[in-house]
Amino acid sequence: MSGAGERIVIVGGGPAAQAAAGAYREAGGAGTVTILAREPDPPYERPPLTKDFLRGDAGRKDLPLADASWYKECAIELRNGAEVAELDLGVPAARLADGEEVGFDRLVLATGADPLVPPIPGADRAAVQTVRRIGDSERLRELGSSDRVLVAGSGFIGCEAAASLALRGVAVTMAMLEELPQIDRLGREVAERFAEWLGVLGVEILPEAELAQIDPAGDRAARARFDDGHREVFDRILLALGVERNDGLAAAAGLTAEDGIEVNAAMATADPRVLAAGDVAFAFNASAGRRLRVEHWGEALNMGEVAGKALAGAASRWDVAPGFWSTIGERTIKYVGWGDGWDELRFEPGDDGAFACWYGRDGELVGVASHLDDAAYQRGRGLIEERAAWR
Ligand SMILES: Cc1cc2nc3c(=O)[nH]c(=O)nc-3n(C[C@H](O)[C@H](O)[C@H](O)COP(=O)(O)OP(=O)(O)OC[C@H]3O[C@@H](n4cnc5c(N)ncnc54)[C@H](O)[C@@H]3O)c2cc1C
Known part of the structure; x- marks a missing residue:
């Protein structure tokens, strides 16, 4: 002791x-x-x-x-x-x-x-929310098949929430700055899979659409105005912006x-x-x-x-390659790596929609994202921790 x-x-x-x-x-x-x-x-x-x-x-x-x-x-x-x-x-x-x-x-x-709640005019309206705590998710659970929701942001929280709400029968639109969900973070091939998974669930994707303002629309709803000037009314706006x-x-x-x-x-x-x-x-x-x-x-x-x-005085240090799993609808993606950028990638498609996408930077393997390919995830972790050369 x-x-x-x-x-x-x-x-x-x-x-x-x-x-x-x-x-x-x-x-x-x-x-x-x-x-x-x-x-x-x-x-x-x-x-x-x-x-x-x-x-x-x-x-x-x-x-x-x-x-x-x-x-x-x-x-x-x-x-x-x-x-x-x-x-x-x-x-x-x-x-x-x-x-x-x-x-x-x-x-x-x-x-x-x-x-993060950016200074978007109207972001403090009652129909606008984020999700971090139990109560936030309980508020989202109030939504049903007669509701329309805008999810602003295509990070993992946005993709997961959009998919789960769609599975609840909610009409979901997802707006993002990029052309495809997480294209900058994970590359085109993986981003295309995300768009496909969300599309199958009925999520409408609004690419390159910046939420510029939120105006009132009756007691409960809100009108989203995008940077290209187009407007749409939603029962709820979920800000998933980091x-x-x-x-x-x-x-x-x-x-x-x-x-x-x-x-x-x-x-x-x-x-x-x-x-x-x-x-x-x-x-x-x-x-x-x-x-x-x-x-x-x-x-x-x-x-x-x-x-x-x-x-407690025990020797210990953080030396594992960070990893996470995310579930978008019924699809699980696993990522392991440093997560702070890449300059080349190799996409390896497998059977039944499986894939592994390998990321390299400065000649070194820095990450792998996989779907239905746990072997790649496990192998990737070891190689990344060893600082293996990019091949
Ligand atoms: C909806 C959602 C889904 C997620 N899904 C995944 C996933 O699938 N996979 C994954 O890897 N990660 C996921 N994450 C991320 C993961 O939950 C976080 O990385 C993790 O919770 C971080 O843990 P933490 O203890 O550092 O901080 P937190 O979980 O944020 O806990 C910090 C706590 O500190 C409290 N606090 C803050 N300031 C003070 C203060 N001044 N005084 C007292 N208390 C304070 C906060 O209220 C909070 O309760 C998800 C996050 C969210 C919100």
Whole structure:
């Protein structure tokens, strides 16, 4: 056991926070552990919010990452509804929105990210929403076959939500800046598959269409105006335009944070008392040899675990190639790689719509996206972590 009497405070309430707390205990950490979490719900699965939960195939009871007894058994104090407004590294303490001070010896920032809402006039209308929390997905679940929805944005959240809403019988239009969904991120071949999968479900795609303004249209609906001047009325507009990392607490406390809190491979900031993990971290990946920004469920768990072990004094570093799965309708895409750009690709089609798309940069393999080809995903991970040459 290590660190008896030490006060560990974790700010967050998502997978990174939960994993950090659990890994600390598992590695023998004996200090007190307090999780300060803004949301009213204990840490829960976000991925189903645009998949099974949105479709109605999963309920609230399926979402929690652990039940109340786990926190009790691990002697982890989980305080929901506790938003940290300020960090005072001089005391040191986390100050809650109501003024209460929670002192700590060491701190993990696992504050994640929130949906980006660009300054589109009318984006604050009642018919406009984002999806990050359970309540957001519950609002989307109110929609049915008499409703029309605009999904603005063709990232994974947008594609998943569009597909799940279409499966609920909702008429869905997806507007995007690109010519095809995620063509810039994953290349033409993969983007064409995404468009096809969405098309089969009845999602109408509006390519190269920028949402410019949202006007009222009756009590509940909204009129979307696009940059080419055309207008359409929707019952709901879902903004799926990326995320903003919640790194403001760290920046205000003087830690280096620019679109993510800078940490080393053990998740430590320049102040050794403060760690950061998950979506909010701009963490050094030991295999990549550089810092990466990732927004993946599995990496939030991985980074949280590294942070928890490090707090307990166990050697640990983030060195896996980040990976994620996404489900668009009934189709699952798996990606593993550094995710920060490529300059060449090789698309390998397989039987029954299967594919593997390999990405290279500066003569090195940097990523692989696959559908119905787990062998490519697994092989790709090893090669990417080895920094294999592009062939
Ligand atoms: C709808 C949806 C579907 C997704 N699907 C996938 C998927 O299929 N695969 C995949 O790999 N990834 C997916 N992701 C991404 C994945 O959920 C995130 O990468 C992951 O949740 C990040 O975990 P985190 O713990 O870093 O942050 P979060 O899950 O964002 O948790 C951070 C928590 O900190 C709280 N917080 C923030 N500021 C404060 C504060 N000042 N005080 C107290 N608490 C605070 C927040 O309220 C939040 O509860 C999805 C995300 C969404 C929203």
